[in-house]
Amino acid sequence: MAGKFDVVVIGAGPGGARAARRCAQRGASVALVEKEFIGGICLNWGCIPSKVLLASAHTLLSAKCAAEIGIDIVSATPNWPKIQQRKDAIVAGFRKAMTATAKAHKIKVITGWAVVTKPNQIKVESDGQSIEIEAERIILATGSEPVELANIPFDSQTVISSKEALSLPQIPKSMVIIGGGIIGCEMACVYAAMGTKVSIVEALSRLLPMEDEWVGRLIEREFKKLSIDSTTGVKVTSVDITATPTKVVLENGQAIEAEKVLVSVGRKPTVDKKIVEALNLKMKGPAIVVNEKMETNVPGVYAIGDVIGTTFLAHGATTEAEVAAANAAGSNRKMTDYGLIPRVIFTFPEVTSVGKSEDTCKAEGLDISVGKGFFKGNGRSVAHNNTVGQIRVIRDNSTNRIVGITMVGSIATEFAAFAATLIGLSPEKLGQITYPHPTISETIEDAVMDTFGPF
Numbered sequence: 345m346a347g348k349f350d351v352v353v354i355g356a357g358p359g360g361a362r363a364a365r366r367c368a369q370r371g372a373s374v375a376l377v378e379k380e381f382i383g384g385i386c387l388n389w390g391c392i393p394s395k396v397l398l399a400s401a402h403t404l405l406s407a408k409c410a411a412e413i414g415i416d417i418v419s420a421t422p423n424w425p426k427i428q429q430r431k432d433a434i435v436a437g438f439r440k441a442m443t444a445t446a447k448a449h450k451i452k453v454i455t456g457w458a459v460v461t462k463p464n465q466i467k468v469e470s471d472g473q474s475i476e477i478e479a480e481r482i483i484l485a486t487g488s489e490p491v492e493l494a495n496i497p498f499d500s501q502t503v504i505s506s507k508e509a510l511s512l513p514q515i516p517k518s519m520v521i522i523g524g525g526i527i528g529c530e531m532a533c534v535y536a537a538m539g540t541k542v543s544i545v546e547a548l549s550r551l552l553p554m555e556d557e558w559v560g561r562l563i564e565r566e567f568k569k570l571s572i573d574s575t576t577g578v579k580v581t582s583v584d585i586t587a588t589p590t591k592v593v594l595e596n597g598q599a600i601e602a603e604k605v606l607v608s609v610g611r612k613p614t615v616d617k618k619i620v621e622a623l624n625l626k627m628k629g630p631a632i633v634v635n636e637k638m639e640t641n642v643p644g645v646y647a648i649g650d651v652i653g654t655t656f657l658a659h660g661a662t663t664e665a666e667v668a669a670a671n672a673a674g675s676n677r678k679m680t681d682y683g684l685i686p687r688v689i690f691t692f693p694e695v696t697s698v699g700k701s702e703d704t705c706k707a708e709g710l711d712i713s714v715g716k717g718f719f720k721g722n723g724r725s726v727a728h729n730n731t732v733g734q735i736r737v738i739r740d741n742s743t744n745r746i747v748g749i750t751m752v753g754s755i756a757t758e759f760a761a762f763a764a765t766l767i768g769l770s771p772e773k774l775g776q777i778t779y780p781h782p783t784i785s786e787t788i789e790d791a792v793m794d795t796f797g798p799f
């Protein structure tokens with residue numbers, strides 16, 4: 345036996361890394377097993393690299409319209425190798441920082457493929473070598489993988505997932521993105537800004553179908569300004585990679601030519617089958633089933649993050665990690681309301697929403713009033729030449745409380761946590777908030793006042 349730990353965490357993404365740290369801070373001896381890179385999808389092929397590329401794309405677009413606010417820039421062009429190098433350096437820097445944090449908390453980081461053999465025994469395989477470790481409790485944080493379309497398999501060259509899309513050697517001339525969800529729309533912004541001819545094909549009736557109708561329509565309209573073509577309500581039937589250029593055929597008979605085809609139709613939980621079998625884990629499809637304490641059907645074995653198929657968001661994983669870590673250390677903590685976990689989309693413009701959407705409220709038959717605030721009337725937004733978008737605040741008339749907020753606009757994601765704090769506040773408390781002037785946040789005040797009137 346190579347080691348005995350109070351807690352062994354499998355998977356060092358945001359969920360696993362946070363759980364390991366919190367267990368260690370509570371005095372547990374902790375091992376964190378990772379088969380690839382510390383930081384998981386989020387740091388290496390997800391949140392961080394995509395935001396680095398979006399930052400370059402945003403700067404490029406701002407430079408191109410700088411003349412509108414009195415700054416003449418002779419030319420602004422992307423230096424793709426430098427953008428990629430910067431992204432890789434940022435990712436490497438955070439990996440180093442996470443490794444140092446683990447060390448500082450005396451967490452034993454083990455590189456290798458972990459397989460649970462019994463509820464308290466784990467085999468870790470690496471480079472043909474295998475070690476056994478023992479754990480009082482286990483936290484599974486093995487993440488997710490991109491959904492592959494049966495008729496359009498990934499080939500990592502032409503038909504790619506977001507992983508390859510983040511590291512393309514050159515800016516492609518054209519790209520078809522199958523799937524107008526979060527990842528598809530964010531990557532569309534990156535490549536459209538870089539000069540790629542981007543076409544999105546979404547099977548449902550609008551872009552960002554998880555958000556309210558008006559959000560998808562507004563994003564589609566703004567995407568047109570970036571020369572992104574959006575085809576909604578139509579499926580892709582086949583992709584001919586033998587044609588030059590590759591041909592993407594839609595069910596309406598239309599064919600779109602593209603150098604790259606990004607398939608972004610969602611992600612699915614992933615966990616080694618051997619772990620599921622050895623523990624006899626209760627599953628719902630590919631997702632591990634947990635209770636509100638994040639515990640699986642096996643006492644002492646917890647699961648968090650994408651592998652339980654709840655939010656598919658890094659901050660959803662870390663929130664669940666806090667709960668699992670507390671319980672693994674002997675507390676009796678329950679998961680907070682999932683409705684309070686904000687959803688964030690870093691498109692141009694950004695989208696954030698928290699609580700219930702208007703569609704959900706209508707489906708639940710709630711009596712609601714919707715207040716609106718517009719950035720075109722906001723001093724700071726006008727000063728920055730970023731007046732696109734609006735904020736909608738949904739009030740449940742029966743309780744006189746805010747039940748949902750959606751924002752579309754520049755840096756909207758930065759207000760996600762604040763928006764979450766407004767959900768359920770009494771009108772008296774809402775009326776006590778002072779919004780500094782001139783800030784973008786005053787538009788939230790406008791929307792709140794529009795639905796509540798004077799407090």
Ligand SMILES: Cc1cc2nc3c(=O)[nH]c(=O)nc-3n(C[C@H](O)[C@H](O)[C@H](O)COP(=O)(O)OP(=O)(O)OC[C@H]3O[C@@H](n4cnc5c(N)ncnc54)[C@H](O)[C@@H]3O)c2cc1C
Binds near residue numbers: 379386616658659688
């Ligand atoms: C392009 C893209 C952009 C995204 N942007 C955002 C964003 O802006 N904001 C946001 O909140 N979310 C974003 N996400 C989602 C976010 O990345 C995930 O929700 C988050 O990474 C999930 O964290 P996790 O800890 O559950 O798993 P992961 O980050 O997937 O980590 C799981 C880890 O477990 C390891 N592992 C699996 N099995 C084993 C095993 N048997 N042994 C050892 N190790 C194992 C894997 O190698 C991996 O490192 C994005 C995702 C993508 C793909």
